[in-house]
Structure formats: structure tokens, C-alpha cells
Amino acid sequence: MASWKRDFASGLIVLGPILVTLYVIYWLYGLVAGITPGLILDEAALRPLISGDGPQAQQTREQIAQFLRVVVALTVFIILTFSVGYLMRTTVGGLVERLVDNVANRVPVIRVVYNASKMAAETAFGEQDSLQTPVKLETWDGLRMTAFKTGKVTEDGREVLFLPTSPNITTGFVIEVESDRITELDEDVEDALTRVLSAGFGDSNRNRGMDAGVSIDVVDEATADGGEKDTGRGKADADDD
Template sequence: MASWKRDFASGLVVLGPILVTLYAIYWLYGLAAGLTPGLILSADALEPLISGSSAQAAQTREQVAQFLRVIVALTVFVILTFSVGYLMRTTIGGLVERLVDNLANRVPVIRVVYNASKMAAETAFGEQESLQKPVKIETWEGLRMTAFKTGKVTTDGREVLFLPTSPNITTGYVIEVEPDEITELDEDVEDALTRVLSAGFGDANHRGMDAGISIDVIDEAKTSRTDDD
């Protein structure tokens, strides 16, 4: 009984992320194909390459044309993104950005959506300082919590730390702590983040089913308690 449970759980650990990733790619492709205009490339233009008047040939031409339209649209988007990014490094780019911000902030509903999406983009793709060495701080007597150095220091000499919540590390608290109240840890950021993300159960050196308690051990413990009763 315990063996097939462990095998099934191990299979889910491997196949689950793969299936979710494939579905996300399929969904994004369908979204891009639906938004791509047919004016970019008509299916009739592929008739010299894919000849035939049958329904199967027409469907094949349409599928190939749709795929090529997605490739063209993504290429244009990437070029446009790089061009805008390069423009933002110039004085004109800064002026354009401030102009767009001012216009968006004057519209009540658009202002909320624009600022929220801009903040999300800056958080995900912006050039921000990465989390540095993890540390421990004693928030209450005898209770320690994991935090991360940000590399910032206040004017009065306190170190600025980020104290994430678990298991959602995208939220947390920015705290200012005296240097002598910080306990240095002999581990890297990945180890500390793994512990926080897994609510204390994970281990960066062990992935998958090896990171937790064996199902066999749990089942044996249940069986032992049943026999004792």
C-alpha cells in the first residue's frame, strides 16, 4: 500500500510541473494567435508552398500561416521592447515616460490599473538590488525569524532587512535593526529561501520526495499505533 502511494506521489512531483508548463505555453500561444491579425500573412500566400484544393490542405495552410503570424508578432514585440528600453536611457525617453505617467494619472480608473501594472513590471523586471546574505533576528524573547540583508543602511547606522512571510515571500516587512542584534548564518540565499518557501519543511540539498518525511515511515507509524490499540 505504501509503495504505490510513494510511486504515485513521485510521479506527480515530476509530471506536475511539466504538464503545467506545457499548458501555460499552449495557452500563451493560443492567446497570441488570437490577437495576431490575419493581415500579417494570409493563408492564400502559402498556396505555392502547400498546394492543393482539399479541406486538409486549406487547414494546413491556415495553421502554418497562424504559426508564422505568431512568430512575426513576437519578433516585432521583442524589437519594440528593446527599442523602447534603449530610448528610456536617453533624455527624450525620460521626458516621454513622465508625460505618459502624467496623462495616465489624470484618469481615475486608468490611474489605478496603470500604476499597479507598472509597479508589478518594475518588481519583476526592474534592476533592483537582489537579496543578500540571510540572517536571523530575535523578534521576541527566544523567538528567531529569518530575514535578508538588502545592503542598505539608515542614517543612524541601522541595517535595513527584508523579513519575508511564509510561504509567500513576495510579501513581508522592511525593518531597521541594530547590527549587534543580527545573527549571521552560515548558508546562502537559496537555502534560506527554500526553508521559507516550504514553511520550514524544505531542504535546498534535497529535492522532490526526498525533501520530506517518507510516506513509508508515516504508514508504519499509523500501523504501529493501530496494533497497540
């Protein structure tokens, strides 16, 4: 049962953000189509530009009107995205973001999709120095935790790290650590984030080890029986000797 749950979660992480994005675009397109003036939506409004009542002229006007609808919907989507991004830089945006995080992380399925989408967006479009080399931090003897370099150094030479929580990587701790307590990892930021987000189940090294499999020696039943008989005869000969 654990296997199909893991497979379902992996598929949901991949397809969830894509389906949500497509649905948002579809919803936004319907919204724009409902409020945009008829000059753009109605093919009859293009009659002064493309005259004629034949099927060819009517089809051409409809195709142009459809194209204009898509252009307007994409333009509104881009403007809305930039507006929300600018709002997130303000104090009000920070409050809204925390509110959305709290609500999304209370719903089991939405929490996985939301965190995966946010992780992918921050990794793909975030600043280069936001999360740098993933490292292992030795907190206690024999215990290590995954953290990320921020590229910042304190006045006394300590490394500034971000230590995310799991599976909600949008929260965590900013810590200042001496360099000798940090072990750099030979892996990408995406791999380390995936491991933290999946609570350890998404470790790429572990998955590659599982793909390699375990060799199993299959012994034919007849061969096994023959071997047992040969062994029995060998023991009998040894007793006769």
C-alpha cells in the first residue's frame, strides 16, 4: 500500500502544478471573455475590416476574433501576475502570503500541490543567491540536517544558512554557523529541496539505489531436488567409506 501511495504522491506533485496552471489560464480566459467589449469578442465587429457575407469571410473574421481573445487573455494574465508580484514586495503582500500559506497547509492534498508549485516557482524564477549550495549541518554528535547557503557571511566570519522545515519548506530557521561544522554536498538545489519536501522519501540517491534493484538467484525446483539427491548420495558414499 505504501508503494501506490508514493506513486500517487509523485504523480500529483508533477501533474498538480500543471493542471492548476491550465485551470487558472482557462478561468482567466473565461473571465476576460465575459468582460471584454464586443469590439474584440464579436466577429461581426470586424465586418468593416473584412467585408463580405460568404463562408470564407465569416470564417476569417471568427479566426481573427478568436486570436484577439487569446491575446487579450494572456495580456491580462501577465499584467495580473506582475501586479501580484509587486504587491508581494509590500507589507500587505507579506500578510496575504502568510495567510495563503496557513490556509493551504491545512488541507492535506492542497498542501502537497501548493508547496510543490511554490518550490518550483521559487527555484526556477528566484534570485540566484536566494538558495545556493546545499549542505549538511551537524547539529549534535552523529546527527545532521539539510540546510542551504544564502551567500551571506556575518562580521565574525560565520556562514548564514537557511534550515527549512519538512514538508513545508516555506518556513524554517536562519542560522549562523561556523564553516567547520558545514559539509558541502555534491548535488543540485532541486534534489535537496525535493528530499526535504518529500520528508526524505524523494532522495535521488536512494531512488537510484532502488532502481538498481537486488539480485535474486532463482533455482529451478527440479535442479534443487537433483542437488539434494546428489548430496544425499554423496553423504551415503562417505558413510560407506
